[in-house]
Amino acid sequence: MIDLSRLSATQVRDGIADGVFTAREVAEAALGRIDALEPHVRAFNQVTPELAYEAAARIDEAVASRVVLPPLAGVPVAIKDNMNLIGTRTTCSSRMLENYESVYDCTAVRRLLDAGAVPVGKCNLDEFAFGSSTENSAFGPTRNPWDLERVPGGSSGGSAAAVSAGMASISLGSDTGGSIRQPGSLTGTVALKPTYGRVSRYGCVAFASSLDQIGPFAKNVEDAALALNAIAGHDPMDATSADLPAEDFTATLAEGVTGLRVGVVTDLLDTDGCDAEVREAVRSAAETFAALGADVGEVELPSTAHGLSAYYIIGPAEASSNLARFDGIRYGHRIPDAEDVIDLYTRSRAEGFGPETIRRIMLGTYALSAGYYDAYYGQAQKARTLIKRDFAEAFERFDVLLTPTSPTVAFEIGEKSDDPLAMYLSDIYTIPVNLAGNCAVSIPAGLSEAERMPIGLQVIGDYFAEATVLRAAAAFEAAIAFDTTPSLVREIQ
Amino acid sequence: MAISEQQVRHVAMLARLALTDEQVVHLGEELNSILDHIDTIQQLDLAEVEPTAHALDVVNVTRSDEVRPGLEREVALRNAPETEDGAFVIPRIVGGGEEA
Structure with missing residues (x-):
């Protein structure tokens, strides 16, 4: 049996091209792994064997007719269930x-499939991507493959768990305040938030339009780079997508970090609530970079202290506006016995949305309401300017910056679910990057001593410097040789 | 800035959410706890700082005004809870009864 958790995307593609195995056999392996582990992990809202076998058959036909295979030929992929794909439901893990049923394709998903990838399913998330644990799903929580009593992070927790458990080689998530990187950190996967505008947002259900960005999860840096190759690029359907020349993000991965200027963000390491082990892992990563030949220094980003406040104004404000479309008329949940149109709107929405979604809509509506707009939204947008300036100054001195991805390792299911603010604090290191709009990757940096749970290192780059952050991440990955296979997967082998 | 129960009800109406009395009380407490934290942003002196609405300097994108194919009508209606004669059905909005 093919063990996907031990094969890179390139090894899958090359194995198919060389006739070692067929695309159908790879799809069977992925779906078999899902059958075995999904009752424990619950990473998927929908598994799509028909779509997978159809796509695999096309790849096997291409092999038979000796056509050159696309870069992700036969690679099993999983998609966060806030991205549309015809032939699947797009639920956003909401009753709403x-x-x-998806009526068109999300551009990033379509591009991934056009690169030969095989879709195995749609992944669970915090409802409408509001959360950091995937506990806010209307369909129940996803569990962390490293410890089933713990959360996988969120909001893209299903996408992270699917890759971690070897149920897919690559998955797509969306990241508004850390929703790719934080679950990447908690599940020991490589998780990239590209620069705002690098990847089209068309077809991904909008949370906060000025912050949202789609990006990949993978088992290794090269696979993440291959996925970015597939999904990046201008799209006429997203006016904010950047019109830049195509780039091969794998081209410079092996070039090493000699002379690369690496800045450790010291004030973020000293925040309350950061586990000592997490802090130590970042310090140790900095030493690794120095040993690899990088010029390591220290830097501060003082304005990021206001990142959480700015984010919890701007994010909910934009979300409250974006979620106005769910009115029970064109799609979504609708009460059957409306007396008038206001009754229809208000009760359909109150029934269709879960508690965190209602909380965010309320917070955002309040922050935008008459008399509070300047004090909250206006002030938050100005704080955003300060955070951008901090990053701009830091990138004059450094090529990449290091922080923890998450202040803690994966926490237990239920541990923070009754305390919204405690949950919000788990994104304290990732949020500033969304506010500034630049790029960052989370990469495994080791296991915590006591709990044996993955710790993530965040490598932050300037605008459109994905090639640089991925090169730094690749060098680090090779140096520490972290085994990304969780205990759950080891047990079934 | 503490949010009162009356304000919670007002914001819920603006957001078109029919909340129960219990939800109003509970949300009031949660929003106040979150706002307590967020309010630190009020202490910043940002009078001279320009706001950032967007991470990148984006400009409006236009295209020529020509008809292009969009979603087919039946596809656009596929997820609607109630349709009739190729249209969405909504409750009466203006008035009621014969004279509306």
Whole structure:
């Protein structure tokens, strides 16, 4: 049996091209792994064997007719369930959209599939991507493959767990305040938030349009780079997508970090609530970079202290506006006995949305309401300017910056679910990057001593410097040789 | 800035959410706890700082005004809870009864 958790995307593609195995056999292996582990992990809202076998058959036909295979030929991929794909539901893990059938394709998903990838399913998330643990899903929580009593992070927790458990080689998530990187950190996967505008947002259900960005999860840096190759690029359907020349993000991965200027963000290491082990892992990573030949220094980003406040104004404000579309008329949940149109809107929405979604809509509506707009939204947008300036100054001195991805390792299910603010604090290191709009990757940096749970290192780069952060991450990955296979997967082998 | 129960009800109406009395009380407490934290942003002196609405300097994108194919009508209606004669059905909005 093919063990996907031990094969890179390139090894899958090359194995298919060389006739070692067929695309169908790879799809069977992925779906078999899902059958075995999904009852424990619950990473998926929908598994799509028909779509997978159809796509695999096309690849096997291409092999038979000796056509050159695309870069992700036969590679099993999983998609966060807030991205549309014809032939699947797009539920956003909400009762509101429980039965919503995709009527068009998300550009990033379409591009991934056009690169030969095989879709195995749609992954669980915190409802509408509001959360950091995937506990806010209307369909129940996803569990961390490293410890089933713990959360996988969120909001893209299903996408992270699917890759971690070897149920897919690559998955797509979306990141508004850390929703790719934080679950990447908690599940020991490589998780990239590209620069705002690098990847089209068309077809991904909007949370906060000025912050949202789609990006990949993978088992290794090269696979993440291959996925970015596939999904990046201008799209006429997203006016904010950047019109830049195509780039091969794998081209410079092996070039090493000699002379690379690496800045450790010291004030973020000293924040309350950061586990000592996490802090130590970042310090140790900095030493590794120095040993690899990088010029390591220290830097501060003082304005990021206001990142959480700015984010919890701007994010909910934009979300409250974006979620106005769910009115029970064109799609989504609708009460059957409305007296008038206001009754229809207000009760359909109150029934269709879960508690965190209601909380965010309320917070955002309040922050935008008459008399509070300047004090909250206006002030938050100005704080955003200061955070951008801090990064701009830091990138005059450094090529990449190091912080923890998450202040803690994966926490237990239920541990923070009754305390919204405690949950919000788990994104304290990732949020500033969304506010500034630059790029960052989370990469495994080791296991915690006591709990044996993965710790993530965040490598932050300037605008459109994905090639640089991925090169730094690749050098680090090779140096520490972290085994990304979680205990759950080891047990079934 | 503490948010009162009356304000919670007002914001819920603006957001078109029919909240129960219990939800109003509970949300009031949660929002106040979150706002307590967020309010630190009020202490910043940002009078001279320009706001950032967008991470990158983006400009409006236009295209020529020509008809292009969009979603087919039946596809656009596929997820609608109630349709009739190729249209979305909504409750009466203006008035009621014969004279509306």
